[in-house]
Structure formats: structure tokens, C-alpha cells
Amino acid sequence: MAPHDLRRPFKRRPISDQQKRRDLSLLRQSQHRSDAQQRARNLASSVISLQSSSSPDVDPETLSEPMPDVDTTGHESEASSFDIRQASSLRGPEARKWFASQLMLPEWMIDVPENLSRDWYVLARPAGKRCFVVSADGTTVSRLRNGSVLHHFPSALPGGARKKGVSGPAQSYSILDCIFHEADQTYYVIDMVCWRGYSLYECTAEFRFFWLQSKLDETGACGPPSFYHKFRFSVVPFYNCDQSGLHSAYTGSLPYVKDGLLFYNKHAHYHTGNTPLVLIWKDERCSQYVIDTDNNGQVPSQQHIVLELQDDGKIVTSDDPPVVVNCLNADFIKQSGLSPGSLVRFAIGDGGLNCVDGKFEKADLQYISVSNRARAFADSYSKIMFQYMARHSPLKAEDLASVISQENQQDKLPEVEMSD
């Protein structure tokens, strides 16, 4: 039995560079395997099936419909499923339609919802372009409501830049609902749709906002721009919609230019398309753009609206189901070169609008033209009405405040009695 060798490494690294290369390769391979798995899984998880995507003449109405709820019903559509990343590779009108249908669109506030102070958040909407920001595969893409790319950039969002040691696994992707504010080149985040591959579509606004606040900052995305992080992200401050919350949102000083107030029902899920559970409200004090402008940026003397022409000659709003505003006769349609699906611009004449229970009794419409091609949607009922009210009898900030204070008194009353 010979003595045992007790030599230890001397002036040497414990791991050779060859071993390091081997280890790095294994790491890369297992990450990529994990990525591939994740991609396969995401095809089902967050994901929205694009019905009849192959047929060229898609009815815009189908697109503005809320998507079938894949997650809970278990009935996947026979049509091909898309996840957001596949959708990112869509081009042209298909992409526009797909993305247009993915954002949650607020209705305009034409009357004050119940329990505003208990069930709703309020936040000051930054002025700017509403967009989807998707970070995945080492890059970040922002797309406007019409599906066109606004920026393609590296960010500190999960998977948002090609950089070693970025937070979180490479396979995960995130989707934020943002407004890009030109003046300070900042993406103001108003909602979180997916985070690290985990879908928040089915979560309440309360949870999404909580998640947004706690998670976004961790990534460093709120930090100043750097090489791997081209634009700063910032969470829009949101408040419980009580007196002080409303006051803060309405009058508070913020780093961005405001464009109205957004109201979110705390219990609402992220619902693609128009929803009455998110509301937008504006007045002159908190927005430069209360009354719509025309193509030249001027406020026209008459209110303009855009409606969609149906097969039967009815002109309707973008709501689901659509609200019929009026009916065009076949000769006029032919003469003006309109076809079913056309978006048509009208002015509201002196006869004005008359509504009962969300339906138009009377509408004095004057035909202007076929709408700008970039537009994906007709106006919604609530928008038409809000604009109409803004010109005639607006819903004022004081009205909101007084509704809240009435609610508070109702809440407080029984308490007083009990303590007596």
C-alpha cells in the first residue's frame, strides 16, 4: 500500500476554461429547451384564438367581439390558436386587426356608476399614444392600437433585452398596457396583461394593479434609460376613487401631461375590446382634447362621428351589440361608393341626438366622407354621447365629487346611529 497522493491544485483556477465552455453550453441548451417548452405551453395558456383568420374578408364586428374565453371553458376553437408572439409576426391588416382587438377599451363616462368610491380606482391618464408593450426573446416591441410598431427596443422588462443576467428566465414574456408620453419619452404603464409568461387576463384589476406596482420596479424598468434599457417605464399612480383620491388624480401635479381621468372597476378582469368596467372622463381642466378635432386638428363647429355601414344599410356604433344610429338608402350607398363594412364620417346637424335607454330615437346626421383608412373602428355609443354632452351639458368634476360625498354619507349614516 503506497502513501496517498495529497497534491492540491497550485496557482491554478479550479475550473478550466474548457469546463467553463462545456458548462455554459449546457446552460444555454437547457435554457433553450425550457424556452421551447414554454412556447409550446403558451400556445394554450395566454392566448386567444383568432377565428377564421385565414378568410380574407373578416368582418370587423367579429374582431371587436370579446374573444372566446379559452381559459375557463375548455372549448378551444378549431381555428388556429395564436399567442402574442406569433401574433407579433403577423403583418399588415391582419396584425392591425389582431392587436386592435387585444386592448381593453374604456367606455366614455356618460353617467356616474354606482359605488364609485368603494369599487373603483381613479387615475389621471397620461396624454400620448396608447400601446401594447411586449417583451420577449431579448427584445421589446411596442405596438399602437392599430397594430403598427411604435418602437423596437431593448428594455429592462423580463426578457426585454439581449443581456446576460437579466432578471428572470429568458423564456418568459410580458405584456403591458401603456401610454407613450412623448415629452419625457416615457412609457406610462396603465395595466399589466402578462408578466413573465403568466397571464393576468383572468385577474381582477385590484390584483393586476397590485402586481404591476410590486413587480415592475423589481426589474429596473423604472430606472433611467441606459444601453440595455432605451425608455423609462413608470407606473401611473392610481387612487381609490374617494374624495381625496379623485382630488389627487384630478388636480394633483404629475410628471406628465394629463388627458382625462380613467376609472377602473376593481373587480373587473382584463376584458379585450370595449368595456363599461373601465371609463374615461375628461374636461378642459384635465385634458387638452375634450372635444374631438377633425383631420386638421381643428375643433369643428359640428360634432363629427364615425359609424360603420352594415349589409342592410344600417349605420351602427362599434358596440357589442352595435347600436343602430340611422339607416342609409341603397341609392345613396351606391352613389357615394360605400360598401358594407365601410367606416363613414358624419356630422351631427342642428337637429341633434335624442336617446332613450341607450338607443337613438332621432339623429340628425350629415354625410361627410368615408373615414380615414388608418381607422379600425367606428365610434362607440358612449363616445358619441360623451362628445355630444360635452358640447351641450357636460358631466362636471363637481358632479363626480358630489356623487362620492353622497355615497359617503349613506355609508356613514348607519354607523352614527349605532354609536348613539
Place this chain on the structure above:
Amino acid sequence: KLVAMEVTQLLLNAQSIDGTVRKHAEENLKLFQSQNLAGFLLSLAGELANDEKPVDSRKLAGLVLKNALDAKEQHRKYELVQRWLSLDMATKTQIRAFLLKTLSSPVPDVRSTASQVIAKVAGIELPQNQWPELVGSLLSNIHQLPAHVKQATLETLGYLCEEVSPDVVEQEHVNKILTAVVQGMNAAEGNNDVRLAATRALYMALGFAQANFNNDMERDYIMRVVCEATLSPEVKIRQAAFECLVSIASTYYEKLAHYMQDIFNITAKAVREDDESVALQAIEFWSSICDEEIDILEEYGGEFTGDSDVPCFYFTKQALPALVPLLLETLLKQEEDQDLDEGAWNIAMAGGTCLGLVARAVGDDIVPHVMPFIEEKISKPDWREREAATYAFGSILEGPSPDKLMTIVNAALTFMLNALTKDPSNHVKDTTAWTLGRIFEFLHGSTIETPIITQANCQQIITVLIQTMKDAPNVAEKACGALYFLAQGYEDIGPNSPLTPFFQEIIQSLLAVAHREDATESRLRTAAYEALNEVVRCSTDETSAMVLQLVPVIMLELHNTLEGEKLSSDEREKQNELQGLLCGCLQVIIQKLGSEPTKYVFMQHADQMMGLFLRVFGCKSATAHEEAMLAIGALAYAAGPDFAKYMPEFYKYLEMGLQNFEEYQVCAVTVGVIGDICRALEDKILPYCDGIMTQLLKDLSSNQLHRSVKPPIFSCFGDIALAIGENFEKYINYSMPMLQSAAELSAHASGADDEMTEYTNSLRNGILEAYSGIFQGFKNSPKTQLLIPYAPHILQFLDSIYMEKDMDEVVMKTAIGVLGDLADTLGSHVGGLIQQSVSSKEFLNECLSSDDHTIKEAAEWAKHAITRAISV
């Protein structure tokens, strides 16, 4: 049948100087063995036991016998064991008797050979409960035996302990063995050969002494005898006794508190006064204590929390005031040219290494004990003092906090840079360059608050390092190492690296070093390419144009190595090594440039590069093959679907790699690269899948292939299934049963040791990744139903690994993902089954509340998929 005389002649002829005679004899031995194994082994044992036969034939008989019982390769060993067990009992009994008889032979070599053969037989038979009387018969009258027989018996006991696992020897026998061994070591034993054999036997038997070390009296006795043996007048006994102490330090760390004062005195005396062979063991004792304490402190975050099995006794910390001076003294005992000799190991090297471990074990506390020594000696005229001071400094850089070291290091930096250029001693420069490397390794990087390297000194540091790279090969090698860590410190520097202004110069200098005529000395060329790789890895986009320029340069070098002139085998070996280094370098560059925005320009080199890699496969070098294969994997990832054009030519090398059982690293790397290619080509890999799958299935069934390659092969099934989707159908009938039997094996292979548990978990992970890939690949296919029959078993597998409670986080994540994949793909067909499984309840809940967000994420996914599957 051969008679005994003929066997003797054959064995002697087999050692003849005459090649023909030798070859003839070897063939005859083989023939004999194949015709009559029992007779063959019996005559070998008879030859070994026969004192009238020549020593040479007896020794070879023993050796052949030994080789008939054991082999290095696992599968061969298994065959030999089975072969021995199937021999008839009469033959085995006779062989055993011959072997035991040989222990009394007057010829020492023959006795020793017999000892080893007996241990091999015991290694086979004791676990089968055969030859139960062996230990008893060895020990029966050990006290009455003549010294030489006693010596052989003790040696046999030592080998036996090395050969068999403690759990197959009854405690009663263990006690007898230890008693005999420790008595043999005792000072009362007058015969040094016996005492030495006993001491060496104890070294082997320590693993058996668990129960005895738990008993205070028995432990005291063993420790006293071992300590006494370290004072024996016979140097070999002292050395063997210290070896026992070293082994005790790691095996019975927690039992040592009571003996540490005595052991310190013994080791200090040995380090200062004894023969170097003994002094080295004495230092190793302290290195082992440090190893233990570093492990304990790492595991428990520095504090003894009460829930650890082994508390830290802080032996090193307590010994510090005496131990450090002892080690510092050794540093002055350098050998003149130790840095030029790869195999050198002496007391100064061991002392410095130990000092480094002490620093890691005690942290800040070491600094005040070492600083006076450094300050006193760093400028002395004698190179030994300067080198010792520098070596001490370099040794303590890992362990103490940066805060503690920062001022000292800043003060020393200028001195060091100066020494590198001006010191006349090669030895001092070698150690100085190494110390600079250590400074950069531990005190330079994004985690360090106050940087050592600043705008003010960066230029000077780089200039000095580049200058030093022109020094003697051993010094230049250390300078390359320092540059490696200098670059590594800027790994996550962001867009602007302070190295950018020097980038071109650094690259050119490293290439110049690699081209030095003496670059093959002192590993210099390897160090140069390693530094080059790290500089490239840590480079930023600012310098990507320069990295791009490096591509044709490295390719040309690789091309030159392939232009084969006739080379000597030594030259060819060096050539192959260089090919490996160049392929490695290209691999690093591919990973750097193979993505946006450099990808497009870089990929213009792809065809040519691929051509070179394919030629590397034509050379016979495992390392070069492995490196080329890894580089190709990286290239496939960068090329994506375009990689398809290389497949027709590359495929045969892929197949070759999968068939390389011998150099299993090549096989393992090839399996990984198939995964890369699957992800790059997706369904375009289909035409090659028949071949690949056939080879992978063969690999799995082979018992020659190293077991570590099997888990990645399973993962690779998943990669293929995910790439080709329902086309995987035709492999289902082959792959599923393999997965199933491997799953059964790995579900309950609750390993006795950590290594086994680790392997079991990697196997489980591979199997689970295969299932995930297959399920996801078949999703939305009408052929999904083919998988339904396998669902019960897979769920059972998930349940059983959950119940075993020994899976690691990786397996946990993969396992819960498989549950989701199964639900997702098979949906309502398996809703009922899933609801019955433990996995869908306890396991899922456990994962949902995991702190690890990747596990949680996978669990959320599984929950989601299950909800859908059972709601229909």
C-alpha cells in the same frame, strides 16, 4: 489439460523480453482461460501458493488472477463478478485455500499479491454472504503468527476494507478487525513491518469505525495509538499515521475537539522538524480541517443554527495565532525551479495552499497575523523572502472581506506592478503575476464598491501585463491568467467597458503569446487562448467590429493545423490540443456575434467555418472533437433553419459522436448538440430522425456507455418530439417502454449517498423532459390518443417521486410541468385519472406555494391545464 509445469513456463514466457515468445505465451494463456476457466484459475492460485515456484511466475499468476476478478469498466466488472459467482463451489474453496496459504509465504511480493486477490474475492463474495468465515480465519490466531504472516494478514485486512462496503461486514467482525489492526499499530509491537502494515490497514478501515468513534473509550484508544504512531522512529510509519489523521480530520471532524491541542503539537513538530514526506501530511491535516470548516460555514451561512448535523468547532480560528506562523515558515522553503516543473509539490507549496484555506475558513481574522510577515520580507534582498511574502499575500486574498483588504491591496498594487517589471527573480515574478490575478479574481468586479482598477491606473496595469506576457513562459502564463480575471471583472459593465481603448492591443498581444515558439511550455498557449476567450466573452458592442476581425484570423489558424504534414506523435498531440483551443475560441466568438446586430455579418463566415469543423472531425482527438461539436451547436443556434444545408455532410459525424462510447464526453456533447439542432431546424430535422433515434436507443441499451450520458439522451427525446410533433409517432413504441423502465428504476433509487441521489435526480429530470416534449409535440394532433395508455404510469411516476421526498428543485419544476402537459394534451381523457393522483393535489399545492418562481410558474400552468381537463 495443462500440467503445473507448463503453467509456470507459460507465465515466465509471458514476461519474456522476446516479443514472439511473449505473444505466443499470452495467446496460450487466453486459450487456456477460454477452454477451461475453473481449471485455469485453480492452476493460477496453485502457482501463486507454491513456494517452490519462481517468484516471477507466482507474481504474474496472482496478477492474472486478480484481473480475472475485477475491471475498471463497470460492465466488464459486472461480467467478471457473475463469472466468478457461477464457478463451482469446490473450485472456489480450493482457490480460497491456496490464497490463504500464500499469506504465509516467505516471499513478501507474493504475500502482497495474495492479499490483494483475497480482497477482490471478498469484494465479490461477502455481499453475497459467501465466504463468511474469511474474517474469522484471518484473525483466528493472529497473536501467535510469525511476524511476516501477521504483516500479510494485516495488509489483507486493509485491502479487504478498501474493497468491501462497511454494511456487509458485521459489527462483531468490524470490532475484531479494528482491535487487531490497532493492536498491530501499538508501540508495543516490536516489528516495524507489522506496525506499518497495521497503520496502513487502519487508514483503509477508518470508514468501518463509525460505531467505535462514537464510543469515547474506543475512540480515545484509537486516537492515542494513532498519535503515538506519528512519533515512531520509522519514517514510513510516521507518514502512514499522519495519513490516518488526515482521513480522521474529514471523516470524524466532529469528534476531534478533545484531541486538537495534542494534534496541533504533533503536526507543528512534524512540519518544522520531520522529513518532507511526513511534514506534507501534517500540513494536509490542517488543510483537511479547513476544508471541513469551509463546507460547514458555507452550508450554514456562518452561524451554527442548531439545525445543522455538524456544528463548526472553529478549530482553525482557535489555532490561528500558532498555525499561521507555522505555515509562514514553510513558505521560505521553496525549491529553486518549482514553477518550471508541472509535477512539483513541496512544503512551501503545501504551506501556501493551506494558508489560503485558512484564510477562507477564518476570513478577516487572518489579516493581522500575516501582514507583519509580508511587510518585513517583501523588499528583502533574498528572493526567497520576497517570494514568500508575495505568496503569503496572494494566498490570503480569498476569504477576508474586500473592506478588510482594500487599503492593503491598493497600497500593494503599485509595488506589484513594479516588481513584475523589475524584480530579477523569475520565481518572484511568477508569484507576483499570480497574486495580481488573485486580486482581480476576488477584488475586482461589479460587486466591489470601490474599484481597484481606475481610470488612473488601468493603462499602467494593462501595459505591465502585456509586457509580462513576453517574460519567461511560466511568468507569461500567470500574466495571461491575470488578464483573464481583469476581463472577467468587467463582465456586466454595461455598454462602455474601460478595456475598449486597449482591446485591439490586448487581442494582438494574446495572439502573439499564442504564437511564441515556447508557447507549449508551462501551458502558456492554453492560458493565452483562455484569456482571449474571456476578453471576448466580456467584450461589449463597442468592440464587436474587432471581434469580427478576429474570426478570419482564428479560422486561418485552424486551417493551418489541418494542413497535415507528417508529424511525430508528440507533434500531433500538440496540434490536436491547438485545434481544441481554436475550436473553443470560435465557439466563444459564435456565441458573442451570433445574435443581432452582428449576426448577419458574422454568418457570412458560417460556411467556411463549418467546413473547418467538419475537417476537425477527421483528426483523431477527443478534445478537439468535443470542442468542434460544441461550436457547431452554438452555430446551429445562430443559424436557425438555415443550418439545414449543413446537415447532409454533418450527419455522419453526428452519428459518429453518438457511437463514441469510449470518450463519453464527446457522446454527451453530441447529444446536447442534437437538441440545439432540433430547436434550430424544427421539423426539417425529420429526415435524420430515424438514424438519430436508432443510435440514441442503442446508446441507452448499452452498458458500456457512461451513465452520465443517459439523462441527456432522454431529454433529447423530448427535444426531437417537440421539433417533429406527431411524426414522433413511429418512435413511441420504442421510446415509451425505455422511459417507463428508466422511470421505475429512478422512482425508488433513493440513493445511499449524495452522488447517487444527484444522479437519480438528473435521470428523473431527463425522463420528465422527454415526457414534456412528447406531450407538447402531440398537442392538437389527432394522434394524441396514442399517448393515453401511458398516462396511468406517468402519473404513478410523478406520485412516487413526490412520495420519495428526495427530488431537487429542477426535478420539481419539470415534474409539475409534465403534469400540466399531460392534462393539456390529453384533456378530458385523463381528467378522472388526474383527480385520483396525489400529484394533482398535495404536490401541486406544494409547488404553488414554492418560493422558487419558476416552480410556481410551472405549477400555475399545471393548475390551469388541469382545471380545463376536468371541467369538460
